[in-house]
Amino acid sequence: MADQEQTLYSQRFRGFFPVVIDVETAGFNKDTDALLEIAVTTLKMDETGILSLDQTLHFHVEPFEGANIEQSAIEFNGIDPFSALRGAVVEADAIKEICKMVRKAQKAAGCSRSVVVAHNAAFDHGFLNAAIERNNIKRTPFHPFVSFDTTSLAGLALGQTVLAKACRTAGIEFDNAQAHSALYDTERTAELFCYIVNKWQALGGWPLPVVEDSESTTQSPA
Numbered sequence: 068m069a070d071q072e073q074t075l076y077s078q079r080f081r082g083f084f085p086v087v088i089d090v091e092t093a094g095f096n097k098d099t100d101a102l103l104e105i106a107v108t109t110l111k112m113d114e115t116g117i118l119s120l121d122q123t124l125h126f127h128v129e130p131f132e133g134a135n136i137e138q139s140a141i142e143f144n145g146i147d148p149f150s151a152l153r154g155a156v157v158e159a160d161a162i163k164e165i166c167k168m169v170r171k172a173q174k175a176a177g178c179s180r181s182v183v184v185a186h187n188a189a190f191d192h193g194f195l196n197a198a199i200e201r202n203n204i205k206r207t208p209f210h211p212f213v214s215f216d217t218t219s220l221a222g223l224a225l226g227q228t229v230l231a232k233a234c235r236t237a238g239i240e241f242d243n244a245q246a247h248s249a250l251y252d253t254e255r256t257a258e259l260f261c262y263i264v265n266k267w268q269a270l271g272g273w274p275l276p277v278v279e280d281s282e283s284t285t286q287s288p289a
Contacts, residue, residue: 074176093140097194097197106125108120110260158201181209184256230259234255
């Protein structure tokens with residue numbers, strides 16, 4: 068196991084391990100509307116502190132029992148929730164596998180808790196939390212409310228808040244025809260997050276300069 072006090076990763080985000088996620092759903096209500104697709108991408112850090120994409124896990128998800136399906140939502144994302152061709156899995160199985168992969172990567176990075184990274188993170192984080200609670204999953208690596216929102220980060224760093232426009236501004240290829248797939252959007256969001264974090268370091272924003280404690284440097288009178 069990596070030493071939590073020594074890894075660059077644990078120092079960079081105060082022990083947090085960023086995990087990029089995206090969900091496709093059958094509506095906007097996390098408690099009543101079906102989770103239809105979810106993807107997660109973990110990130111790795113090299114010896115100089117540069118982030119890059121690592122592992123990606125992706126599932127099509129069966130609507131939970133009694134889930135609401137908003138017609139307008141599935142018309143927008145183009146998902147047929149009950150198509151056998153989707154190869155969908157039970158929601159509990161998808162979330163358990165995601166938690167298992169994330170816990171392993173978090174431990175290897177020497178971090179203490181995982182945080183959701185997403186574009187408009189409150190939406191994706193809310194659906195993830197609802198699925199965790201609905202399936203009574205106790206061993207979750209995810210922080211229940213802390214998240215990193217690439218919408219805000221891109222607005223600050225790139226002057227853009229729409230994912231496609233932010234990616235293109237950063238020089239990341241974005242294909243609108245593949246958008247609104249959880250797998251595609253997760254990986255583009257991960258690339259965007261890495262770009263912003265790495266750019267901040269390249270510009271000298273990280274690591275922070277060491278500031279000496281003025282009291283410790285003041286000499287005592289003779």
